[in-house]
Amino acid sequence: MQKSKRPPISQCRLCRGFCCKKYPGICAPEDIKKLFPAATLHESVGKAITSKKFVIDNWETSQGILYFIRPEIANEDEGITYDCTGRHCIFLTDEGCKLGENKPLECRLLIPRKHVDASCISKLKHYAKELFGRLWRRHIDLGNFEYAS
Numbered sequence: 001m002q003k004s005k006r007p008p009i010s011q012c013r014l015c016r017g018f019c020c021k022k023y024p025g026i027c028a029p030e031d032i033k034k035l036f037p038a039a040t041l042h043e044s045v046g047k048a049i050t051s052k053k054f055v056i057d058n059w060e061t062s063q064g065i066l067y068f069i070r071p072e073i074a075n076e077d078e079g080i081t082y083d084c085t086g087r088h089c090i091f092l093t094d095e096g097c098k099l100g101e102n103k104p105l106e107c108r109l110l111i112p113r114k115h116v117d118a119s120c121i122s123k124l125k126h127y128a129k130e131l132f133g134r135l136w137r138r139h140i141d142l143g144n145f146e147y148a149s
């Protein structure tokens, strides 16, 4: 079997959540289905939103607005504060990501940096919001999402 070139995820500890403190990674529909099992994706999304741990976010493109789901942003009321933009992910802890291997696909795709002075590598670069927005649009209309639990 060919060995993966990806560094072990434990190397994420090197940066202590640098990316997670800037903006939470974006979920794929499969991530939400796995975290919130239900008969339909609509129901899984409903459970995710009512958990108040995930939100529907959007990205404006020249062809319209695309919607996707990402973790909620932590705030001071939840006891987590950092000296950055204040847009850190609700799942970030001092020990790493609370979601572990169930972290959003965008987070899982990030290749951790090898050394303290290097940068992590995002294969999606600046296209993540658009790509995930298009992916979600193929499955569900998040722009007009309604759910009563």
Ligand code: SF4
Binding pocket: 017, 019, 020, 023, 024, 025, 071, 089, 090, 091, 092, 093, 096, 097, 098, 099, 103, 104, 107
């Ligand atoms: S889900 Fe986990 S890995 Fe992704 S941004 Fe939040 S804390 Fe970081």
